[in-house]
Amino acid sequence: EIVMTQSPATLSVSPGERATLSCRASQSVSSNLAWYQQKPGQAPRLLIYGASTRATGVPARFSGSGSVTEFTLTISSLQSEDFAIYYCQQYNNWPPWTFGQGTKVEIK
Amino acid sequence: EVQLLESGGGLVQPGGSLRLSCAASGFTFRSYGMSWVRQAPGKGLEWVSATTGGGDSTYYADSVKGRFTISRDNSKNTLYLQMNSLRAEDTAVYYCAKTLEWIAARPGDYWGQGILVTVSS
Numbered sequence: 406e407i408v409m410t411q412s413p414a415t416l417s418v419s420p421g422e423r424a425t426l427s428c429r430a431s432q433s434v435s436s437n438l439a440w441y442q443q444k445p446g447q448a449p450r451l452l453i454y455g456a457s458t459r460a461t462g463v464p465a466r467f468s469g470s471g472s473v474t475e476f477t478l479t480i481s482s483l484q485s486e487d488f489a490i491y492y493c494q495q496y497n498n499w500p501p502w503t504f505g506q507g508t509k510v511e512i513k
Numbered sequence: 514e515v516q517l518l519e520s521g522g523g524l525v526q527p528g529g530s531l532r533l534s535c536a537a538s539g540f541t542f543r544s545y546g547m548s549w550v551r552q553a554p555g556k557g558l559e560w561v562s563a564t565t566g567g568g569d570s571t572y573y574a575d576s577v578k579g580r581f582t583i584s585r586d587n588s589k590n591t592l593y594l595q596m597n598s599l600r601a602e603d604t605a606v607y608y609c610a611k612t613l614e615w616i617a618a619r620p621g622d623y624w625g626q627g628i629l630v631t632v633s634s
Contacts, residue, residue: 496619
């Protein structure tokens with residue numbers, strides 16, 4: 406089973422600043438990597454799939470990059486609604502889907 | 514508008530059974546794979562099970578294999594998760610998710626609001 410490791414666990418950022426979240430896979434997942442956003446009490450929301458393709462309705466300030474084992478989610482200018490937990494997920498070696506442990510983006 | 518509505522959760526004793534349902538609307542249900550994902554209180558996301566659009570192929574996490582059964586009724590636009598031999602560690606919010614394509618391996622682009630399952634005596 407592929408292990409997904411996210412860093413940092415918590416990221417403190419001021420509104421308007423850039424946030425960079427990392428996700429590492431224990432072995433190659435090609436570009437079969439997704440990012441989700443989850444707010445308290447809500448279901449996860451798909452942001453990015455295929456490592457860099459934004460899902461329907463996702464603002465352009467969210468971008469994904471990377472391949473093989475190293476991936477990055479960048480939020481170019483944090484808005485108040487972006488403070489949440491972000492999970493990466495691989496779907497290359499499937500089943501199972503495997504998720505990272507999450508990065509919490511909090512207000513600095 | 515895509516909508517997924519889970520039901521059937523609640524409190525159950527260890528060793529008991531529950532059947533979750535996920536009623537889908539707003540898309541051609543039979544054309545998409547569906548998954549169940551759970552989240553224990555205060556924890557991260559754990560994939561549980563998935564099925565293809567036709568329901569002919571099913572997949573399970575090792576932690577639930579042999580105890581849970583996923584199924585779908587495409588005539589009713591409904592996904593199910595039959596959970597038997599429940600354990601305390603199955604306590605979680607269970608989400609159903611529509612996948613991006615017919616095959617089950619793609620990410621979930623729409624998720625239900627979740628339903629709480631509590632296994633406790």
